Amino acid sequence: MKSNVTRRDFVAGTAAGLLLAGHPGLAAEGGRLRVAIVGTGIRGVSFWGEFLNREYADVVEFVALCDTNPGRLAYSRRSIGVNCPTFTDVDEMLDTVGIDTLVVTTTDSTHHTLIVKGLERHLDVITEKPMTTDERQCQAVLDAARESRGRLLVGLNYRYGKIFARLKERLAAREIGKLTSIDFNWYLNVHHGASYFRRWHGIREYGGTLLVHKSAHHFDLLNWWIGADPVEVHAYGSLEHYGANNAFRGKRCMDCEHAADCAYFWDLRGNQRMMDLYHSHEAHDGYIRDACLWREAIDVYDKMAVQIRYANGVQVSYSLTTYSPYEGFRLGFNGTDGRMETWEGVPSLMAVQHDQATLHDKEMDQHGNRHAELEYHEIVTQRNFAPFERERLPYVRAGHWGGDRLMADYLFRGRSDRPDLDQQAGLRDGALSVLVGIAARRSIDEGRPVRIADLTNLELT
Numbered sequence: 001m002k003s004n005v006t007r008r009d010f011v012a013g014t015a016a017g018l019l020l021a022g023h024p025g026l027a028a029e030g031g032r033l034r035v036a037i038v039g040t041g042i043r044g045v046s047f048w049g050e051f052l053n054r055e056y057a058d059v060v061e062f063v064a065l066c067d068t069n070p071g072r073l074a075y076s077r078r079s080i081g082v083n084c085p086t087f088t089d090v091d092e093m094l095d096t097v098g099i100d101t102l103v104v105t106t107t108d109s110t111h112h113t114l115i116v117k118g119l120e121r122h123l124d125v126i127t128e129k130p131m132t133t134d135e136r137q138c139q140a141v142l143d144a145a146r147e148s149r150g151r152l153l154v155g156l157n158y159r160y161g162k163i164f165a166r167l168k169e170r171l172a173a174r175e176i177g178k179l180t181s182i183d184f185n186w187y188l189n190v191h192h193g194a195s196y197f198r199r200w201h202g203i204r205e206y207g208g209t210l211l212v213h214k215s216a217h218h219f220d221l222l223n224w225w226i227g228a229d230p231v232e233v234h235a236y237g238s239l240e241h242y243g244a245n246n247a248f249r250g251k252r253c254m255d256c257e258h259a260a261d262c263a264y265f266w267d268l269r270g271n272q273r274m275m276d277l278y279h280s281h282e283a284h285d286g287y288i289r290d291a292c293l294w295r296e297a298i299d300v301y302d303k304m305a306v307q308i309r310y311a312n313g314v315q316v317s318y319s320l321t322t323y324s325p326y327e328g329f330r331l332g333f334n335g336t337d338g339r340m341e342t343w344e345g346v347p348s349l350m351a352v353q354h355d356q357a358t359l360h361d362k363e364m365d366q367h368g369n370r371h372a373e374l375e376y377h378e379i380v381t382q383r384n385f386a387p388f389e390r391e392r393l394p395y396v397r398a399g400h401w402g403g404d405r406l407m408a409d410y411l412f413r414g415r416s417d418r419p420d421l422d423q424q425a426g427l428r429d430g431a432l433s434v435l436v437g438i439a440a441r442r443s444i445d446e447g448r449p450v451r452i453a454d455l456t457n458l459e460l461t
């Protein structure tokens with residue numbers, strides 16, 4: 001049986017459509033929204049916890065926190081600055097606390113279980129990306145959503161990023177004619193990229209490979225920009241830098257005998273926040289935040305190339321590199337009447353040079369961009385047989401190109417300055433963003449193109 005969630009139903013029945021009809025986001029009428037978080041790691045604590053409690057306390061009330069690690073849970077409550085009850089068992093939390101909205105911000109491979117538990121209780125659920133890490137989990141979420149009165153919203157915040165929203169707006173204006181293909185290359189630097197291989201993200205079982213964990217953001221942007229469903233995916237990938245690809249290895253950086261010789265040595269002790277969130281609570285679950293990125297257990301790809309064909313004929317060439325000297329991207333849209341392109345972070349093109357080791361911290365920082373006046377994003381458009389034109393936009397690095405705050409404004413205040421851009425991702429967007437990565441992973445494993453329609457019963461248009 002095909003899932004009955006079509007694009008039109010989705011827009012009409014979820015937050016995007018409801019906002020257009022004047023619905024006030026998720027905010028409870030006449031009171032504060034009763035929010036519970038499951039998963040109090042860095043994302044749960046920093047953005048969904050501290051940031052919301054600091055900036056949205058007039059519309060959001062934290063009524064419960066849950067994490068399987070009791071030490072991290074106790075720290076998170078102190079750090080967020082709330083007095084709500086805490087739970088290590090999510091069912092106990094859901095059955096004993098009156099909750100309006102459940103925020104899921106756990107390890108990726110557990111999202112589906114927690115989303116389904118929330119939807120079965122008819123709660124609204126906001127899940128962090130990726131919605132799920134494989135097609136069976138995705139199907140379970142589609143099935144639960146069909147039976148639930150609760151809504152599912154997905155934290156695909158890149159859509160709200162200023163540069164990405166501006167591209168959506170300019171594509172809609174058809175300045176390059178009909179869109180025909182996209183070249184999209186994303187570069188993770190040797191600090192941020194390497195960090196994935198130190199953590200659970202380096203193990204396929206937990207993060208579904210970076211094609212799902214990381215690229216879900218990029219595939220969602222592509223799906224959104226193109227405005228059509230992905231049909232078929234053919235990909236290549238391999239692991240040839242991290243993992244077993246090194247002459248020496250240890251267990252973790254902190255006490256490694258190779259610390260002086262390893263270019264990737266990372267001193268967890270230099271970051272008190274990381275010590276308080278992770279190292280202090282290792283005894284409870286054995287999770288090591290600074291695990292060796294040369295460990296043999298690593299089984300995700302570190303270079304990936306993906307070809308995607310869309311229902312409207314658009315073709316995409318995408319790549320993800322995880323050991324680049326700089327962090328950034330290059331992006332080009334080809335149309336029948338010309339080309340539009342942009343880039344970020346390429347040092348040779350930038351007037352201001354950044355310390356590559358701290359770039360990621362700035363992106364995660366919700367407080368603002370201290371160097372905004374020094375930098376800009378540039379969109380270059382060139383129509384065929386005509387000279388090129390530049391548009392310069394203020395550069396916003398804080399909180400994912402400013403997207404985190406705009407997403408929270410939409411979710412909790414029902415506020416959007418561009419409701420026409422359809423920026424809030426829901427069930428269908430969450431599913432399609434992971435299905436492209438899941439198809440790419442299978443394509444690499446099986447050496448053949450994979451059709452999106454063969455993965456779940458989601459009806460494609």
Ligand SMILES: NC(=O)c1ccc[n+]([C@@H]2O[C@H](COP(=O)([O-])OP(=O)(O)OC[C@H]3O[C@@H](n4cnc5c(N)ncnc54)[C@H](O)[C@@H]3O)[C@@H](O)[C@H]2O)c1
Pocket residue numbers: 038039040041042043044066067068069072090105106107108110128129130155156157213400
């Ligand atoms: N949208 C974004 O830009 C963005 C940015 C960072 C992280 N994320 C997402 O947020 C999620 C969390 O990432 P993180 O970096 O904070 O990871 P993390 O490992 O620091 O935190 C995950 C937490 O979940 C807990 N947990 C795991 N399984 C659980 C379960 N079944 N029940 C309760 N708690 C459980 C762990 O103990 C841990 O505290 C991930 O899905 C990640 O993809 C999104």
